[in-house]
Amino acid sequence: MATLATEHxxxxxxxxxxxxxxxxxxTIGADDLAVAIGPSxxxxxxxxxxxxxxxRPNRGRVLFDGQPVTAPGADRAVVFQHGALLPWLNVRDNVAFGLRLQGVERAARRARADEVLELVDLPQAAGRAIWQLSGGQKQRVGIARALASPSRVLLMDEPFGALDAFTREQMQELLLKVWAQSRRSVFLITHDIDEALFLATRLYLMSPGPGRIVEEVQPGFSQRYRAGESARAIKSDPRFIALREHLLDTLFRLRRQEEAA
Ligand SMILES: Nc1ncnc2c1ncn2[C@@H]1O[C@H](COP(=O)(O)OP(=O)(O)OP(=O)(O)O)[C@@H](O)[C@H]1O
Ligand SMILES: [Mg+2]
Incomplete structure (x- = not known):
């Protein structure tokens, strides 16, 4: 059964x-890592x-397990583009912040925070201040905070946009690990075609004026990574490169049509 869906x-x-x-x-199914990509x-x-x-939409419906979505909920955790961390709290307390709001007692929330910090490869940073972290580490804290909640879905807006290319690749692999181990569905936004192709089980290519989905593909590379193939081998696979060219062609064609209109 689909987890999250929008209908028209x-x-x-x-x-x-x-x-x-x-x-x-x-549709974002329970096992999906769905990616939306498209120009600003x-x-x-x-x-x-x-x-x-x-x-809320002006028209159409948003459904979570078949029920209309009418408000935010702890079942759908959001990782914001700019981290949105609280600088007066240390790493562990940032990760546990949502649990504190939910009334989880201190020892239990510390234990949960440490567990998810382990999952994002940051166990040594639990007591550090936010200002002592690199950009990539901050993003990992944002992901850990989302994972600490009992959510079933992670919604991520350009989570790796501000990172250098090398850290970005590391974070993509970390996300695939987290996705596999935490058994949640993910919806992720990116501007980066390689990132979208590498991560997505379902890729939605979008175009502006008005905003719409122009193509859906199911690349299948993240499943190959999960099965043990290396990221470098996947990203240099001719099928990966051909699909990238195809998506770029579509985007440029739409841009030309828009300029001519
Ligand atoms: N609260 C708002 N009020 C009015 N217009 C808005 C609002 N939020 C977004 N828009 C407009 O709606 C359109 C879509 O915006 P949106 O932020 O969803 O795009 P995006 O694909 O996320 O872009 P980017 O890649 O730059 O983040 C844009 O034209 C934007 O100016
Ligand atoms: Mg945006």
Whole structure:
């Protein structure tokens, strides 16, 4: 059964000529790592905000296990683009923050925080201040915080956008490990085609004016990584390169059509 789905959703913001999203239908199954990719302004964050329950569609429905999503919930954790960490709390307390709000007692939330810090390869940083962390480490704390909650879905908005290419690749592999071990479905936004292709079980290519899904593909490379193939081998596979060229072609063709219109 599908976990999260949108059915023909449209979103229009006041004062905007074109809809931010028009007739968008997608499915994120329980085992999926779904990725939305597309140029700036095509409605990716709007889509994530719908799935999180931060906003409601003007038309269509958002469903979680078949039930309409009407508000944010602890079952859908969000990893924000800029980390949104609390600088006055140390790493462990940042990770445990949501649990504190939920009334989980101190020893239990510390134990849970340490468990997920282990999962994101940061066990040694639990007592550190946020300002003592690198960008990649901060992103891992943001992921750990989302994992600490009892959520079944992780919603991630450009989680690796601010990282250098090498750290970014490390984080992609870490995410695949976390995805496999934590048994949650993931919805991730990115601008990076290689990242989208490498991670996605389902890839949604989006285009602006109005924001819509123009193509869905199921690349299958993350399953190959899970089965033991190396990231470098996968990313240099001719099928990977051909699919990247195909997606780029589609994006450029749409751009030309838009400019001609
Ligand atoms: N709260 C808002 N009020 C009015 N317009 C908005 C609002 N949020 C987004 N928009 C507009 O809706 C469109 C889609 O925005 P959205 O943030 O979803 O795009 P995006 O694909 O996430 O872009 P980026 O890649 O730059 O983050 C844009 O034209 C944007 O200006
Ligand atoms: Mg955005």
């Amino acid at each position: 959703v449209s979103v229009s913001y006041p004062g905007q000529r074109l809809a931010a999203l028009a007739d968008v239908s997608l 302004g095509c409605g990716k964050t709007t889509l994530l905000n719908l799935l999180a329950g931060f906003i």
